[in-house]
Amino acid sequence: MSGISGGRSGGAGAPGGGAGTQDGARRSSAWFGAEGRNGFIHRSWMRNQGFGPEVFDGRPVIGIASSWSELTPCNAHLRDVAEAVKRGVWEAGGFPLEFPVMSLGEPLMRPTTMLFRNLMAMEVEETIRANPLDGVVLLSGCDKTTPAMLMGAASVGIPALMVTGGPMLNGKFQGRDIGSGTAVWKLTEEARAGRMSEADLAEAEGCMSRSRGHCMTMGTASTMACLAEALGMQLSGGAAIPAVDARRYALAQASGRQAVELVRRDLRPAALLTRAAFENAIRTNAALGGSTNAVVHLLALAGRLGVPLDLDDFDRLAAEVPVLVDLMPSGRFLMEDFFYAGGLPVVLRELDEAGLLHGEALTVSGLTVREETAGARCWNREVIRPAAEPFRPAGEGTVVLRGSLCPDGAVLKVSAASPGLLRHRGQALVFDRIEDYVAAADDPELPVDASTVIVVRNAGPRGYPGFPEVGNPPVPKVLLEAGIEDVVRISDARMSGTGYGTCVLHVAPEAAVGGPLSLVRTGDWIELDVAARRLDLDVDPAELARRTPAQAPAEPAATRGWVKLYTEHVMQADRGADLDFLVGGSGDAVPRHSH
CATH class of the missing domain: 3.40.50.2300 (Response regulator)
Incomplete structure (x- = not known):
């Protein structure tokens, strides 16, 4: 270092x-x-x-x-x-x-x-x-x-x-490590399912975030x-x-x-x-x-x-590229453990030695990545695995899906998903707003089963607006109570990096600009095949041609300020959701003085 x-x-x-x-x-x-x-x-x-x-x-x-x-x-x-x-x-x-x-x-x-x-x-x-x-x-x-x-x-x-x-520092709760964000999703789901008391949930608040720093x-x-x-x-x-x-x-x-x-x-x-x-x-x-x-x-x-x-x-x-690091939300450990094990230099050295890195790339030190990491040593092989013996095999990071439901792409994090759902066919249960789904998620009469595909739309860059982290909405309570902890969820939203689940994210084009997601109706069949990198809406094209894109409940249009500028110029997820007029740089020319 x-x-x-x-x-x-x-x-x-x-x-x-x-x-x-x-x-x-x-x-x-x-x-x-x-x-x-x-x-x-x-x-x-x-x-x-x-x-x-x-x-x-x-x-x-x-x-x-x-x-x-x-x-x-x-x-x-x-x-x-x-x-x-x-x-x-x-x-x-x-x-x-x-x-x-x-x-x-x-x-x-x-x-x-x-x-x-x-x-x-x-x-x-x-x-x-x-x-x-x-x-x-x-x-x-x-x-x-x-x-x-x-x-x-x-x-x-x-x-x-x-x-x-x-x-x-690592969160510590009732004798075990808990991780920021990841613990939030898990503990609150436990409380919703009646398997954790409100008193214990309140105690966990102070145990999770116990020092300065980010997640x-x-x-x-x-x-x-x-x-x-x-x-x-x-x-x-x-x-x-x-x-x-x-x-x-x-x-x-x-x-x-x-x-x-x-x-x-x-x-x-x-x-x-x-x-x-x-x-x-x-x-x-x-x-x-x-x-x-x-x-x-x-x-x-x-x-x-x-x-x-x-x-x-x-x-x-x-x-x-195999997954080398056993960290939450995909694994067991946390960043404190990662640092003590040797941190990122060990990972970069492993990738470089496996021929998976451009070791000649320059860094702010003036040295190359290879020169910087040449002496990196791993002190805990449970946390950082060698490339020859990875934590998860290659292809279990973030994958890109294409298909009739996402012609411009969507992403899914394989290491955070349930293996049994990576190839799945089910009927859609559609919600036009995340707020509508959250209001219905605890309804004991919600018409869902383990095969249901939950679709939440109008949560993309322009539709929300802002592209929120609601792409891993909570599993319906009726399923949690039955011991089902994951279902396929599809949205044009993002997901917190601390989240997990079989969640298809960043569907592009988003529903708010007329993407295919806006044409999905409850009961439609959707097919997910991660190995084939496909996400398809199994509806007759003639039927789709007759449909009018669904609209989210009307919200007042932004008439001034940042939100107006943002909604008029934000690009889609597959372009990074930057503003169209910010692509490229303007340089460091000294502005004219006014004195």
């Missing part, structure tokens, strides 16, 4: 002078090196914070973009992480300046944080571009904060690296932290360190030092976030049994950089 010990430098930087102005000076010199009235204003107002004139001597100015917020519990400790980053920047001769950006917290924000991922990315991008920054350290943690920051920074293109906040399962937060490292944007070993471990702060300090080095060598995101890096991230996600949400985030990030990436790449590249 070289990043913790000092952020070595080894590879060649990106060509060009993008971290500076056209005359080769550092970008910040357009502010702090200016003469006359403009320079006076820029320097004088900064000095009211107690900075001496020596900080304006041309040294690299490093922004620290912090998504700290007490409304985002997973990121509520990032002010302390920022202080460690500042130490490293000062050590390396830089000038650190911390600034806040929008924060997206899964536990509290409504209607869904995904509605705001693109808005946060825009804020990160515009804040970086508008200010005298030569490089930036991105502090994230909760699910959408990591991809939003990467998207925004990539669109500007100045040297950048990420420091994620780290996972919580400690391999949910979306942990997945995206690991993929930031696999992409080369986080120092090696950084993703898995628990938030309360002193080594998290040592990593942050090393990241501050390395940010200065990135500016001096002009090593920028475009040199790291190549097609090879994205292929590494997709295969890493498969080896981790990672979140299905990684699909939409990686597609969106690739779009910002102009890197060719499409939905089928996720299936093709992951098909030959």
